[in-house]
Amino acid sequence: MSDLKRYLAYDNSVRVIVIDATDMVQEIRDIHNLSNLATAALGRVMIVSAMIASTLKDKDNRLTVQIKGDGPLGNIIVCANKDLDVKGYIENPQVELPLNSQGKLDVSKGIGMGTLTVIKDIGLRDPYVGTCELLSGEIGDDFAYYFNVSEQTPSVVSVGVLIGKDGNVEKAGGYIVQPLPDCKDDIIDKLEKINLKIPSMTTLMNEDRTIDDIAKNVTGDSNIETVYEHEAKVKCDCSLERIKDTIVALGKKEAMDILKENGMLELSCKFCNKKYKFNEEQIKEIFKD
Numbered sequence: 001m002s003d004l005k006r007y008l009a010y011d012n013s014v015r016v017i018v019i020d021a022t023d024m025v026q027e028i029r030d031i032h033n034l035s036n037l038a039t040a041a042l043g044r045v046m047i048v049s050a051m052i053a054s055t056l057k058d059k060d061n062r063l064t065v066q067i068k069g070d071g072p073l074g075n076i077i078v079c080a081n082k083d084l085d086v087k088g089y090i091e092n093p094q095v096e097l098p099l100n101s102q103g104k105l106d107v108s109k110g111i112g113m114g115t116l117t118v119i120k121d122i123g124l125r126d127p128y129v130g131t132c133e134l135l136s137g138e139i140g141d142d143f144a145y146y147f148n149v150s151e152q153t154p155s156v157v158s159v160g161v162l163i164g165k166d167g168n169v170e171k172a173g174g175y176i177v178q179p180l181p182d183c184k185d186d187i188i189d190k191l192e193k194i195n196l197k198i199p200s201m202t203t204l205m206n207e208d209r210t211i212d213d214i215a216k217n218v219t220g221d222s223n224i225e226t227v228y229e230h231e232a233k234v235k236c237d238c239s240l241e242r243i244k245d246t247i248v249a250l251g252k253k254e255a256m257d258i259l260k261e262n263g264m265l266e267l268s269c270k271f272c273n274k275k276y277k278f279n280e281e282q283i284k285e286i287f288k289d
């Protein structure tokens with residue numbers, strides 16, 4: 001179970017979100033048979049996406065995060081909703097690179113230079129879209145930069161995925177600390193000082209701290225108030241109807257050509273790998289409408 005909690009600290013002037021996403025990241029690794037590097041990269045994006053999705057207001061609101069980098073891992077897409085159903089896709093799931101100079105998975109090099117885009121569909125005619133350049137490709141820094149420049153919300157974003165020798169996910173999680181508009185300057189100073197010396201998220205998790213402990217730790221406030229708690233999980237919302245839209249986008253000629261060549265048209269969902277098969281009758285039916 002991957003548990004996410006949101007808190008308020010310092011008399012409701014600081015928002016804190018913490019997630020233990022170990023199970024969620026293991027699950028996405030298993031679905032896509034990800035390399036260690038791809039697990040860390042896609043896992044980190046999914047962890048931050050789940051935290052942002054927890055701040056959506058309504059049940060129908062949807063979040064999409066796109067990372068377009070020029071590194072060997074290729075593009076990453078993550079979608080999440082208010083229920084914290086999260087799905088993720090990475091273009092090149094098998095890429096592995098040598099460890100970086102600190103002996104860690106080189107997510108920065110894997111992702112490369114590019115852009116981070118956050119799309120929030122909150123039921124308005126046009127969705128909210130915010131884009132910024134990738135700062136480091138390490139994901140945590142990139143989202144902190146995004147919050148600062150695109151949403152004018154200075155934030156601390158920490159995210160980590162620790163992979164064991166057997167390739168399984170040992171620990172994965174993250175936290176976001178955001179001073180709200182009425183936060184006092186001395187509190188902001190205190191948060192900045194804590195941020196400079198706090199160990200990484202996976203180190204905190206390895207010390208067997210609960211997510212409540214971590215929330216207290218990263219804010220320095222022992223009187224935090226829990227305002228929200230929910231389970232985050234990998235869940236895809238693909239359906240026959242949506243896959244039909246893909247076939248329509250493919251065009252009748254292309255669809256019929258593939259059909260003639262293979263005897264059937266098989267499409268798989270790029271988020272969960274579920275396969276959808278169509279025969280000639282079904283294809284004709286789709287293009288009849």
Ligand SMILES: [Zn+2]
Pocket residue numbers: 236237238269270271272273274
């Ligand atoms: Zn799917």
